[in-house]
Amino acid sequence: MDKLNSKVVKYFYTTMVRIRKFEETINEYFLKGEIPGFVHLYIGEEAIGTGVCANLLDTDFITSTHRGHGHTIAKGAKVKYMMAEIFGKKTGYCKGKGGSMHIADFSVGMLGANGVVGGGYTLATGAALASKLQNKDNVSVCFFSDGASNRGTFHEAINMAAAWKLPAIFVCENNQWASTTPYRTTTAIENIADRAIGYGIPGVIVDGNDVFEVYKEAEKAVDRARSGGGPTLIEAKTYRIKGHFVGDPEMYRTKEEVKKVMEENDPIVRFKEKATEKGLMTEKEMQEIDKKIEKEISEALKFASESPSPEPEELYQDLYV
Amino acid sequence: MREITFSEATLEAMKEEMERDEKIFIMGEDIARQGGIFGQFRGLPQLFGTERVRDTPITETAIVGAGVGAAMAGMRPVVDMHFADFLGVAMDEVFNQMAKIRYMFGGQTTMPLVLRAPDGIIRSAAAQHSQSIEAWFLHIPGLKVVIPSNPADAKGLLKSAIRDDNPVLYFEHKALFPMKGEVPEGEHLVPIGKADVVKEGTDLTIVSYSLMMNRVKEAGKILEGKGIKAELIDLRTISPLDKETVFESLAKTKKLMIVHEAVKTGGVGAEIAAMAAEEMLDYLDAPIKRLGAPFVPVPFSPALEKFVKIQTDDIVQAAEELCR
Known part of the structure; x- marks a missing residue:
């Protein structure tokens, strides 16, 4: 932590708060009926995307999931275009063709959220292969969760990336829930990271609600990948605070269970405590960031609501080149 | 005009295109060391090396998915499916990823990816190695599907498929590989979409x-x-x-x-x-x-x-x- 510069520390806080406020706003407007489709929230897991992406450059790639807002923001996408996309507007990242589950921003190496659970592994592996073939030193990170870790694509892609020593990093966000089914009822082993041995690559477990810890482990994995050492499997232990989707009645768990995690293990609160204790940021600095983000989100909301919907003639656009 | 086989015509297309553009690479099962199970890649690894002519694990899902990822990251992959029947293994990568990524992401990327799929009945290969499944892909917006009948078109359509910025399925009937016919040397392109x-x-x-x-x-x-x-x-x-x-x-x-x-x-x-x-x-x-x-x-x-x-x-x- 001593090596951390203030820019990175500020990035941690700004990014986590940006994700939290963005998603709270999405939650509110979805419940008001103003957002079409399905929305899956990342609240409570902000430290993972943030800690990992703090190690990445715009030229590095990530693949994301249906729960992808956090990764997208952490990789550097702009919230106003994300908001417009989620509202189905033509000013959105995907001109209203994608929605919450399919946001991409290729300009910052964000190769797309994915509506298919476990759909990202092979794509990240291919992007890493492209880097290798082009003799570039950029890396590819695949975010996925414990639910996706039981897909066959997990095995096929990690094996391929390991066999070819590709610059890929596989980040499992073990949030304890595969949609509505608890982790331990679908998976026999305690740790997803233990599977790394089967591929001959390092597997590490990290506290996914501690952004400093995530950052530190991701840094090692990114360095290793960049220098030709091949993939790493990182398992970040966390907890999904919100339902599988907004509107999920959550029959499968108690409100108390969720409340307890939020009270004891909120990654933003934990950051504040650590940052204050170590003198990395002041309360005042954090408040200024809070204000900046509030403004940014409300401007994004305004941009999204005032933006036009796609025109009928756009239906066939971008189907073929 | 000189006559070559269908298989040689596809090989010629691969050679010419790979010489022209170093972003093009090919991967699949048994293609580098063996030269393809029908010999259709023989000689390519000697010319371009085993990085660009790449043997893969037997993992069709990862092969197609990695092709999609590599295409998004600036390459122009050609993926060999071994047998068209195995497209079923990688179907999510074909119809949910490769076919939809450009549209779904509002045109932010192209998808210059070719899947080569040897199909059709040959020598009692039975139910899982003999199928003609081209119609499945006609039903999927975002894909192009080509299916040559002779050596000249095999070359011309493969070259066009490789140059196309859209995903293309290239079906090649296994019984056609030894067929001989006149094939123009050098630049010979058959337009996609023209009967x-x-x-x-x-x-x-x-x-x-x-x-x-x-x-x-x-x-x-x-x-x-x-x-x-x-x-x-x-x-x-x-x-x-x-x-x-x-x-x-x-x-x-x-x-x-x-x-x-x-x-x-x-x-x-x-x-x-x-x-x-x-x-x-x-x-x-x-x-x-x-x-x-x-x-x-x-x-x-x-x-x-x-x-x-x-x-x-x-x-x-x-x-x-x-x-x-």
Whole structure:
């Protein structure tokens, strides 16, 4: 932590708060009926995307999931275009063709959220292969969760990336829930990271609600990948605070269970405590960031609501080149 | 013009394209060390090395998915499926990723990816190594599907597919690999989406592609001897379908027959017949005739396999009935 510069520390806080406020706003407007489709929230897991992406450059790639807002923001996408996309507007990242589950921003190496659970592994592996073939030193990170870790694509892609020593990093966000089914009822082993041995690559477990810890482990994995050492499997232990989707009645768990995690293990609160204790940021600095983000989100909301919907003639656009 | 085999024609296309653009690479099972199970990649690793001509694990899902990822990251991958039947293993990567990524992301990326899929019946390969599944992909917006019937088109369509910024499925019938024919040297491009009127005629239109196109040509000669002038159309591309060429012919001949090796039910012929019924009914002088395999998996025993294959005589007979 001593090596951390203030820019990175500020990035941690700004990014986590940006994700939290963005998603709270999405939650509110979805419940008001103003957002079409399905929305899956990342609240409570902000430290993972943030800690990992703090190690990445715009030229590095990530693949994301249906729960992808956090990764997208952490990789550097702009919230106003994300908001417009989620509202189905033509000013959105995907001109209203994608929605919450399919946001991409290729300009910052964000190769797309994915509506298919476990759909990202092979794509990240291919992007890493492209880097290798082009003799570039950029890396590819695949975010996925414990639910996706039981897909066959997990095995096929990690094996391929390991066999070819590709610059890929596989980040499992073990949030304890595969949609509505608890982790331990679908998976026999305690740790997803233990599977790394089967591929001959390092597997590490990290506290996914501690952004400093995530950052530190991701840094090692990114360095290793960049220098030709091949993939790493990182398992970040966390907890999904919100339902599988907004509107999920959550029959499968108690409100108390969720409340307890939020009270004891909120990654933003934990950051504040650590940052204050170590003198990395002041309360005042954090408040200024809070204000900046509030403004940014409300401007994004305004941009999204005032933006036009796609025109009928756009239906066939971008189907073929 | 010099004659080379279908297989050599595809190899020539690969060589020329890989020399032209270093972003092109090829990966698949048994292609580098073995040169492909049909020998269609022989010599490529010696020319371009085993990084660009890459043996993969037996993981069709990861092979296609990695092709998609590499295409998004600036490469132009060609992926060999070993057998077209194994596309089923990678179907999510084909229809949810490769076909949709450009549209879903509002045109932020292109998808210059070619899947080469050897298909069709050969030497009692049985139910899981003999299928013609091209019609599945006709149903998926975002894909292009090409399916050559001869060595010259094999070269020209493969080169066009590799240069296309859209995802292209390239079906190559296994029985065509040894077929010899005239193939232009050097730059020879066959446009995707354009059918070929192989032989002009006035009495009926026979539409086909791939191996069956060769049977149709044989049938055309026999029919000519019997006084029936058939117009023969080689589709070459089945997505997008060249409706215009088919309709133009139909306006002249007023009779339509479609021939393919794939199962007749829900096949390419069904789509062409439906299009003709929707838009050209007034021109038709006879019911539309479709020839395709019966609704059954391809059986192993040669004694049974022969019943799912369309023969030249079947085409002649059906054409005669149509013109009666």
